[in-house]
Amino acid sequence: MSTPNKDIEKVEVRVKWDPSPHGAAANDLDIIAATYPADAPHGDPAYLVHFDSRSPDGTITLNRDSRNGQGFGF
Template identity: 65%
Template sequence: MNGLNKGISKAEVSVKWDPSPVGEPATDLDVVAATYLATDPHGAPDYVVHFGSRSPDGTIYLDRDSKDGKGFGWDEVMTLELTRLDKRYARVVVGVAIQQRDGRRAFGDVRNPALRIREAYTVLAEDGFAEVLGSTATTVGEFLRDDTGEWLFHSRVQGYDADPAAFALIMGSPHES
């Protein structure tokens, strides 16, 4: 901390949706986070965290994973312990991708999707994916380390037509305004 300004220390990214109708394939949304080095904040991610993985240093991890939206409350929950993240990282981009194993599915095909990003009890962003109904993946926000070393949050909703693997590689590229 520098002076009286406090940045974001720990954030939680949560996604929920309703299960697919009976007889239809399950809908599977995944929270994805990509870290970027200060030396190349818009280049290739240094590492990506998604279902079944966590950051090498344990600072970014999935608390909850759903393959069908049948969980109680929030179906997918990812925690980012930003103050523990090594100083060489300046940016973390967070997104949501829809698994495409049963054919193309966009956010408009998902029943009642919702997103919440918060720090403790303070909501930083909420969204229902209305801006990206035709997309199969979207960024939802980015955490940036400022010159004092504090982390700030910027909402960043940008849709992509990409499967989860391709999305993980392009989600941190410069976006159009």
């Protein structure tokens, strides 16, 4: 069996959005990661990972939060 990502050990995804204007209410962006089984890539996810959680096998960790789009080093 061959897989196109067999040499990939780590993937990082960065998201940047425009912060709210000064004095305006904060825009909160929530990110949820989902993994799908190989035999059903368009079906129900095997599991979901949201802020302050990690996948059961430890391959996905979401541990950063920003209420206004600032503070991530961009």
